[in-house]
Amino acid sequence: xxxxxxxxxxxxxxxxxxxxxxxxxxxxxxxxxxxxxxxxxxxxxxxxxxxxxxxxxxxxxxxxxxxxxxxxxxxxxxxxxxxxxxxxxxxxxxxxxxxxxxxxxxxxxxxxxxxxxxxxxxxxxxxxxxxxxxxxxxxxxxxxxxxxxxxxxxxxxxxxxxxxxxxxxxxxxxxxxxxxxxxxxxxxxxxxxxxxxxxxxxx
Numbered sequence: 001x002x003x004x005x006x007x008x009x010x011x012x013x014x015x016x017x018x019x020x021x022x023x024x025x026x027x028x029x030x031x032x033x034x035x036x037x038x039x040x041x042x043x044x045x046x047x048x049x050x051x052x053x054x055x056x057x058x059x060x061x062x063x064x065x066x067x068x069x070x071x072x073x074x075x076x077x078x079x080x081x082x083x084x085x086x087x088x089x090x091x092x093x094x095x096x097x098x099x100x101x102x103x104x105x106x107x108x109x110x111x112x113x114x115x116x117x118x119x120x121x122x123x124x125x126x127x128x129x130x131x132x133x134x135x136x137x138x139x140x141x142x143x144x145x146x147x148x149x150x151x152x153x154x155x156x157x158x159x160x161x162x163x164x165x166x167x168x169x170x171x172x173x174x175x176x177x178x179x180x181x182x183x184x185x186x187x188x189x190x191x192x193x194x195x196x197x198x199x200x201x202x203x
Contacts, residue, residue: 023052051081079105
C-alpha cells in the first residue's frame with residue numbers, strides 16, 4: 001500500500017510509530033509516501049522496513065546493503081523484514097547482520113511447530129529458536145555500543161597500561177643534544193599524551 005495515498009493520508013494522522021514496507025518500492029514511491037506521512041505535525045517515528053516475502057526469500061535477493069542506502073537517502077531509521085528459509089542457518093545470522101548494518105527493528109515470523117506447515121511456516125522460527133535469536137540480537141546491540149570515540153573504563157585502563165610513549169633510551173645528560181639514538185617508544189603507565197618525536201630530536 002505504499003502508493004495508496006488515501007491510506008497514507010489517514011495513517012499520517014496517527015501519533016504512533018509507522019513501519020513503512022519498502023520491499024519492491026522505488027525511491028520515488030518511498031519519497032512520495034514519506035511526504036504524505038510527514039505532512040502532519042505530530043512527532044511520530046517512521047521506520048523504513050527493507051525486505052520482501054518470496055516464500056521464502058533467497059539469500060541472493062536479501063541485499064542487506066540497502067539498509068544503509070535507505071538510511072542515507074531518506075534520513076529515517078531502518079528495519080529488516082527477514083523471510084529467508086527458517087531451515088537455513090542464515091535465518092539465525094541475517095538478523096544479526098541487519099542489526100550491525102543499522103536496523104533498529106527486526107520482523108521475524110514465529111510458529112509453534114514448523115512441521116505443521118501453517119501460514120508462513122517456511123520462514124518462521126519455533127519458540128526456542130526465536131528466544132535464541134533475540135538473545136543474540138541483544139548481544140549484537142551491546143557489542144555495537146557507541147559510535148563516538150570515547151573511552152570506557154576498560155579501554156581507559158588499556159590505554160594507560162599498553163599505549164607506548166616516547167621515553168629516554170639511555171640517561172640523557174643536562175645540555176646534551178638529543179638524537180634519534182637517545183629515545184625510543186615503550187609502554188609506560190601514563191594518562192598524558194605522548195611527546196612527539198619531532199619535538200624532541202635536536203633539542
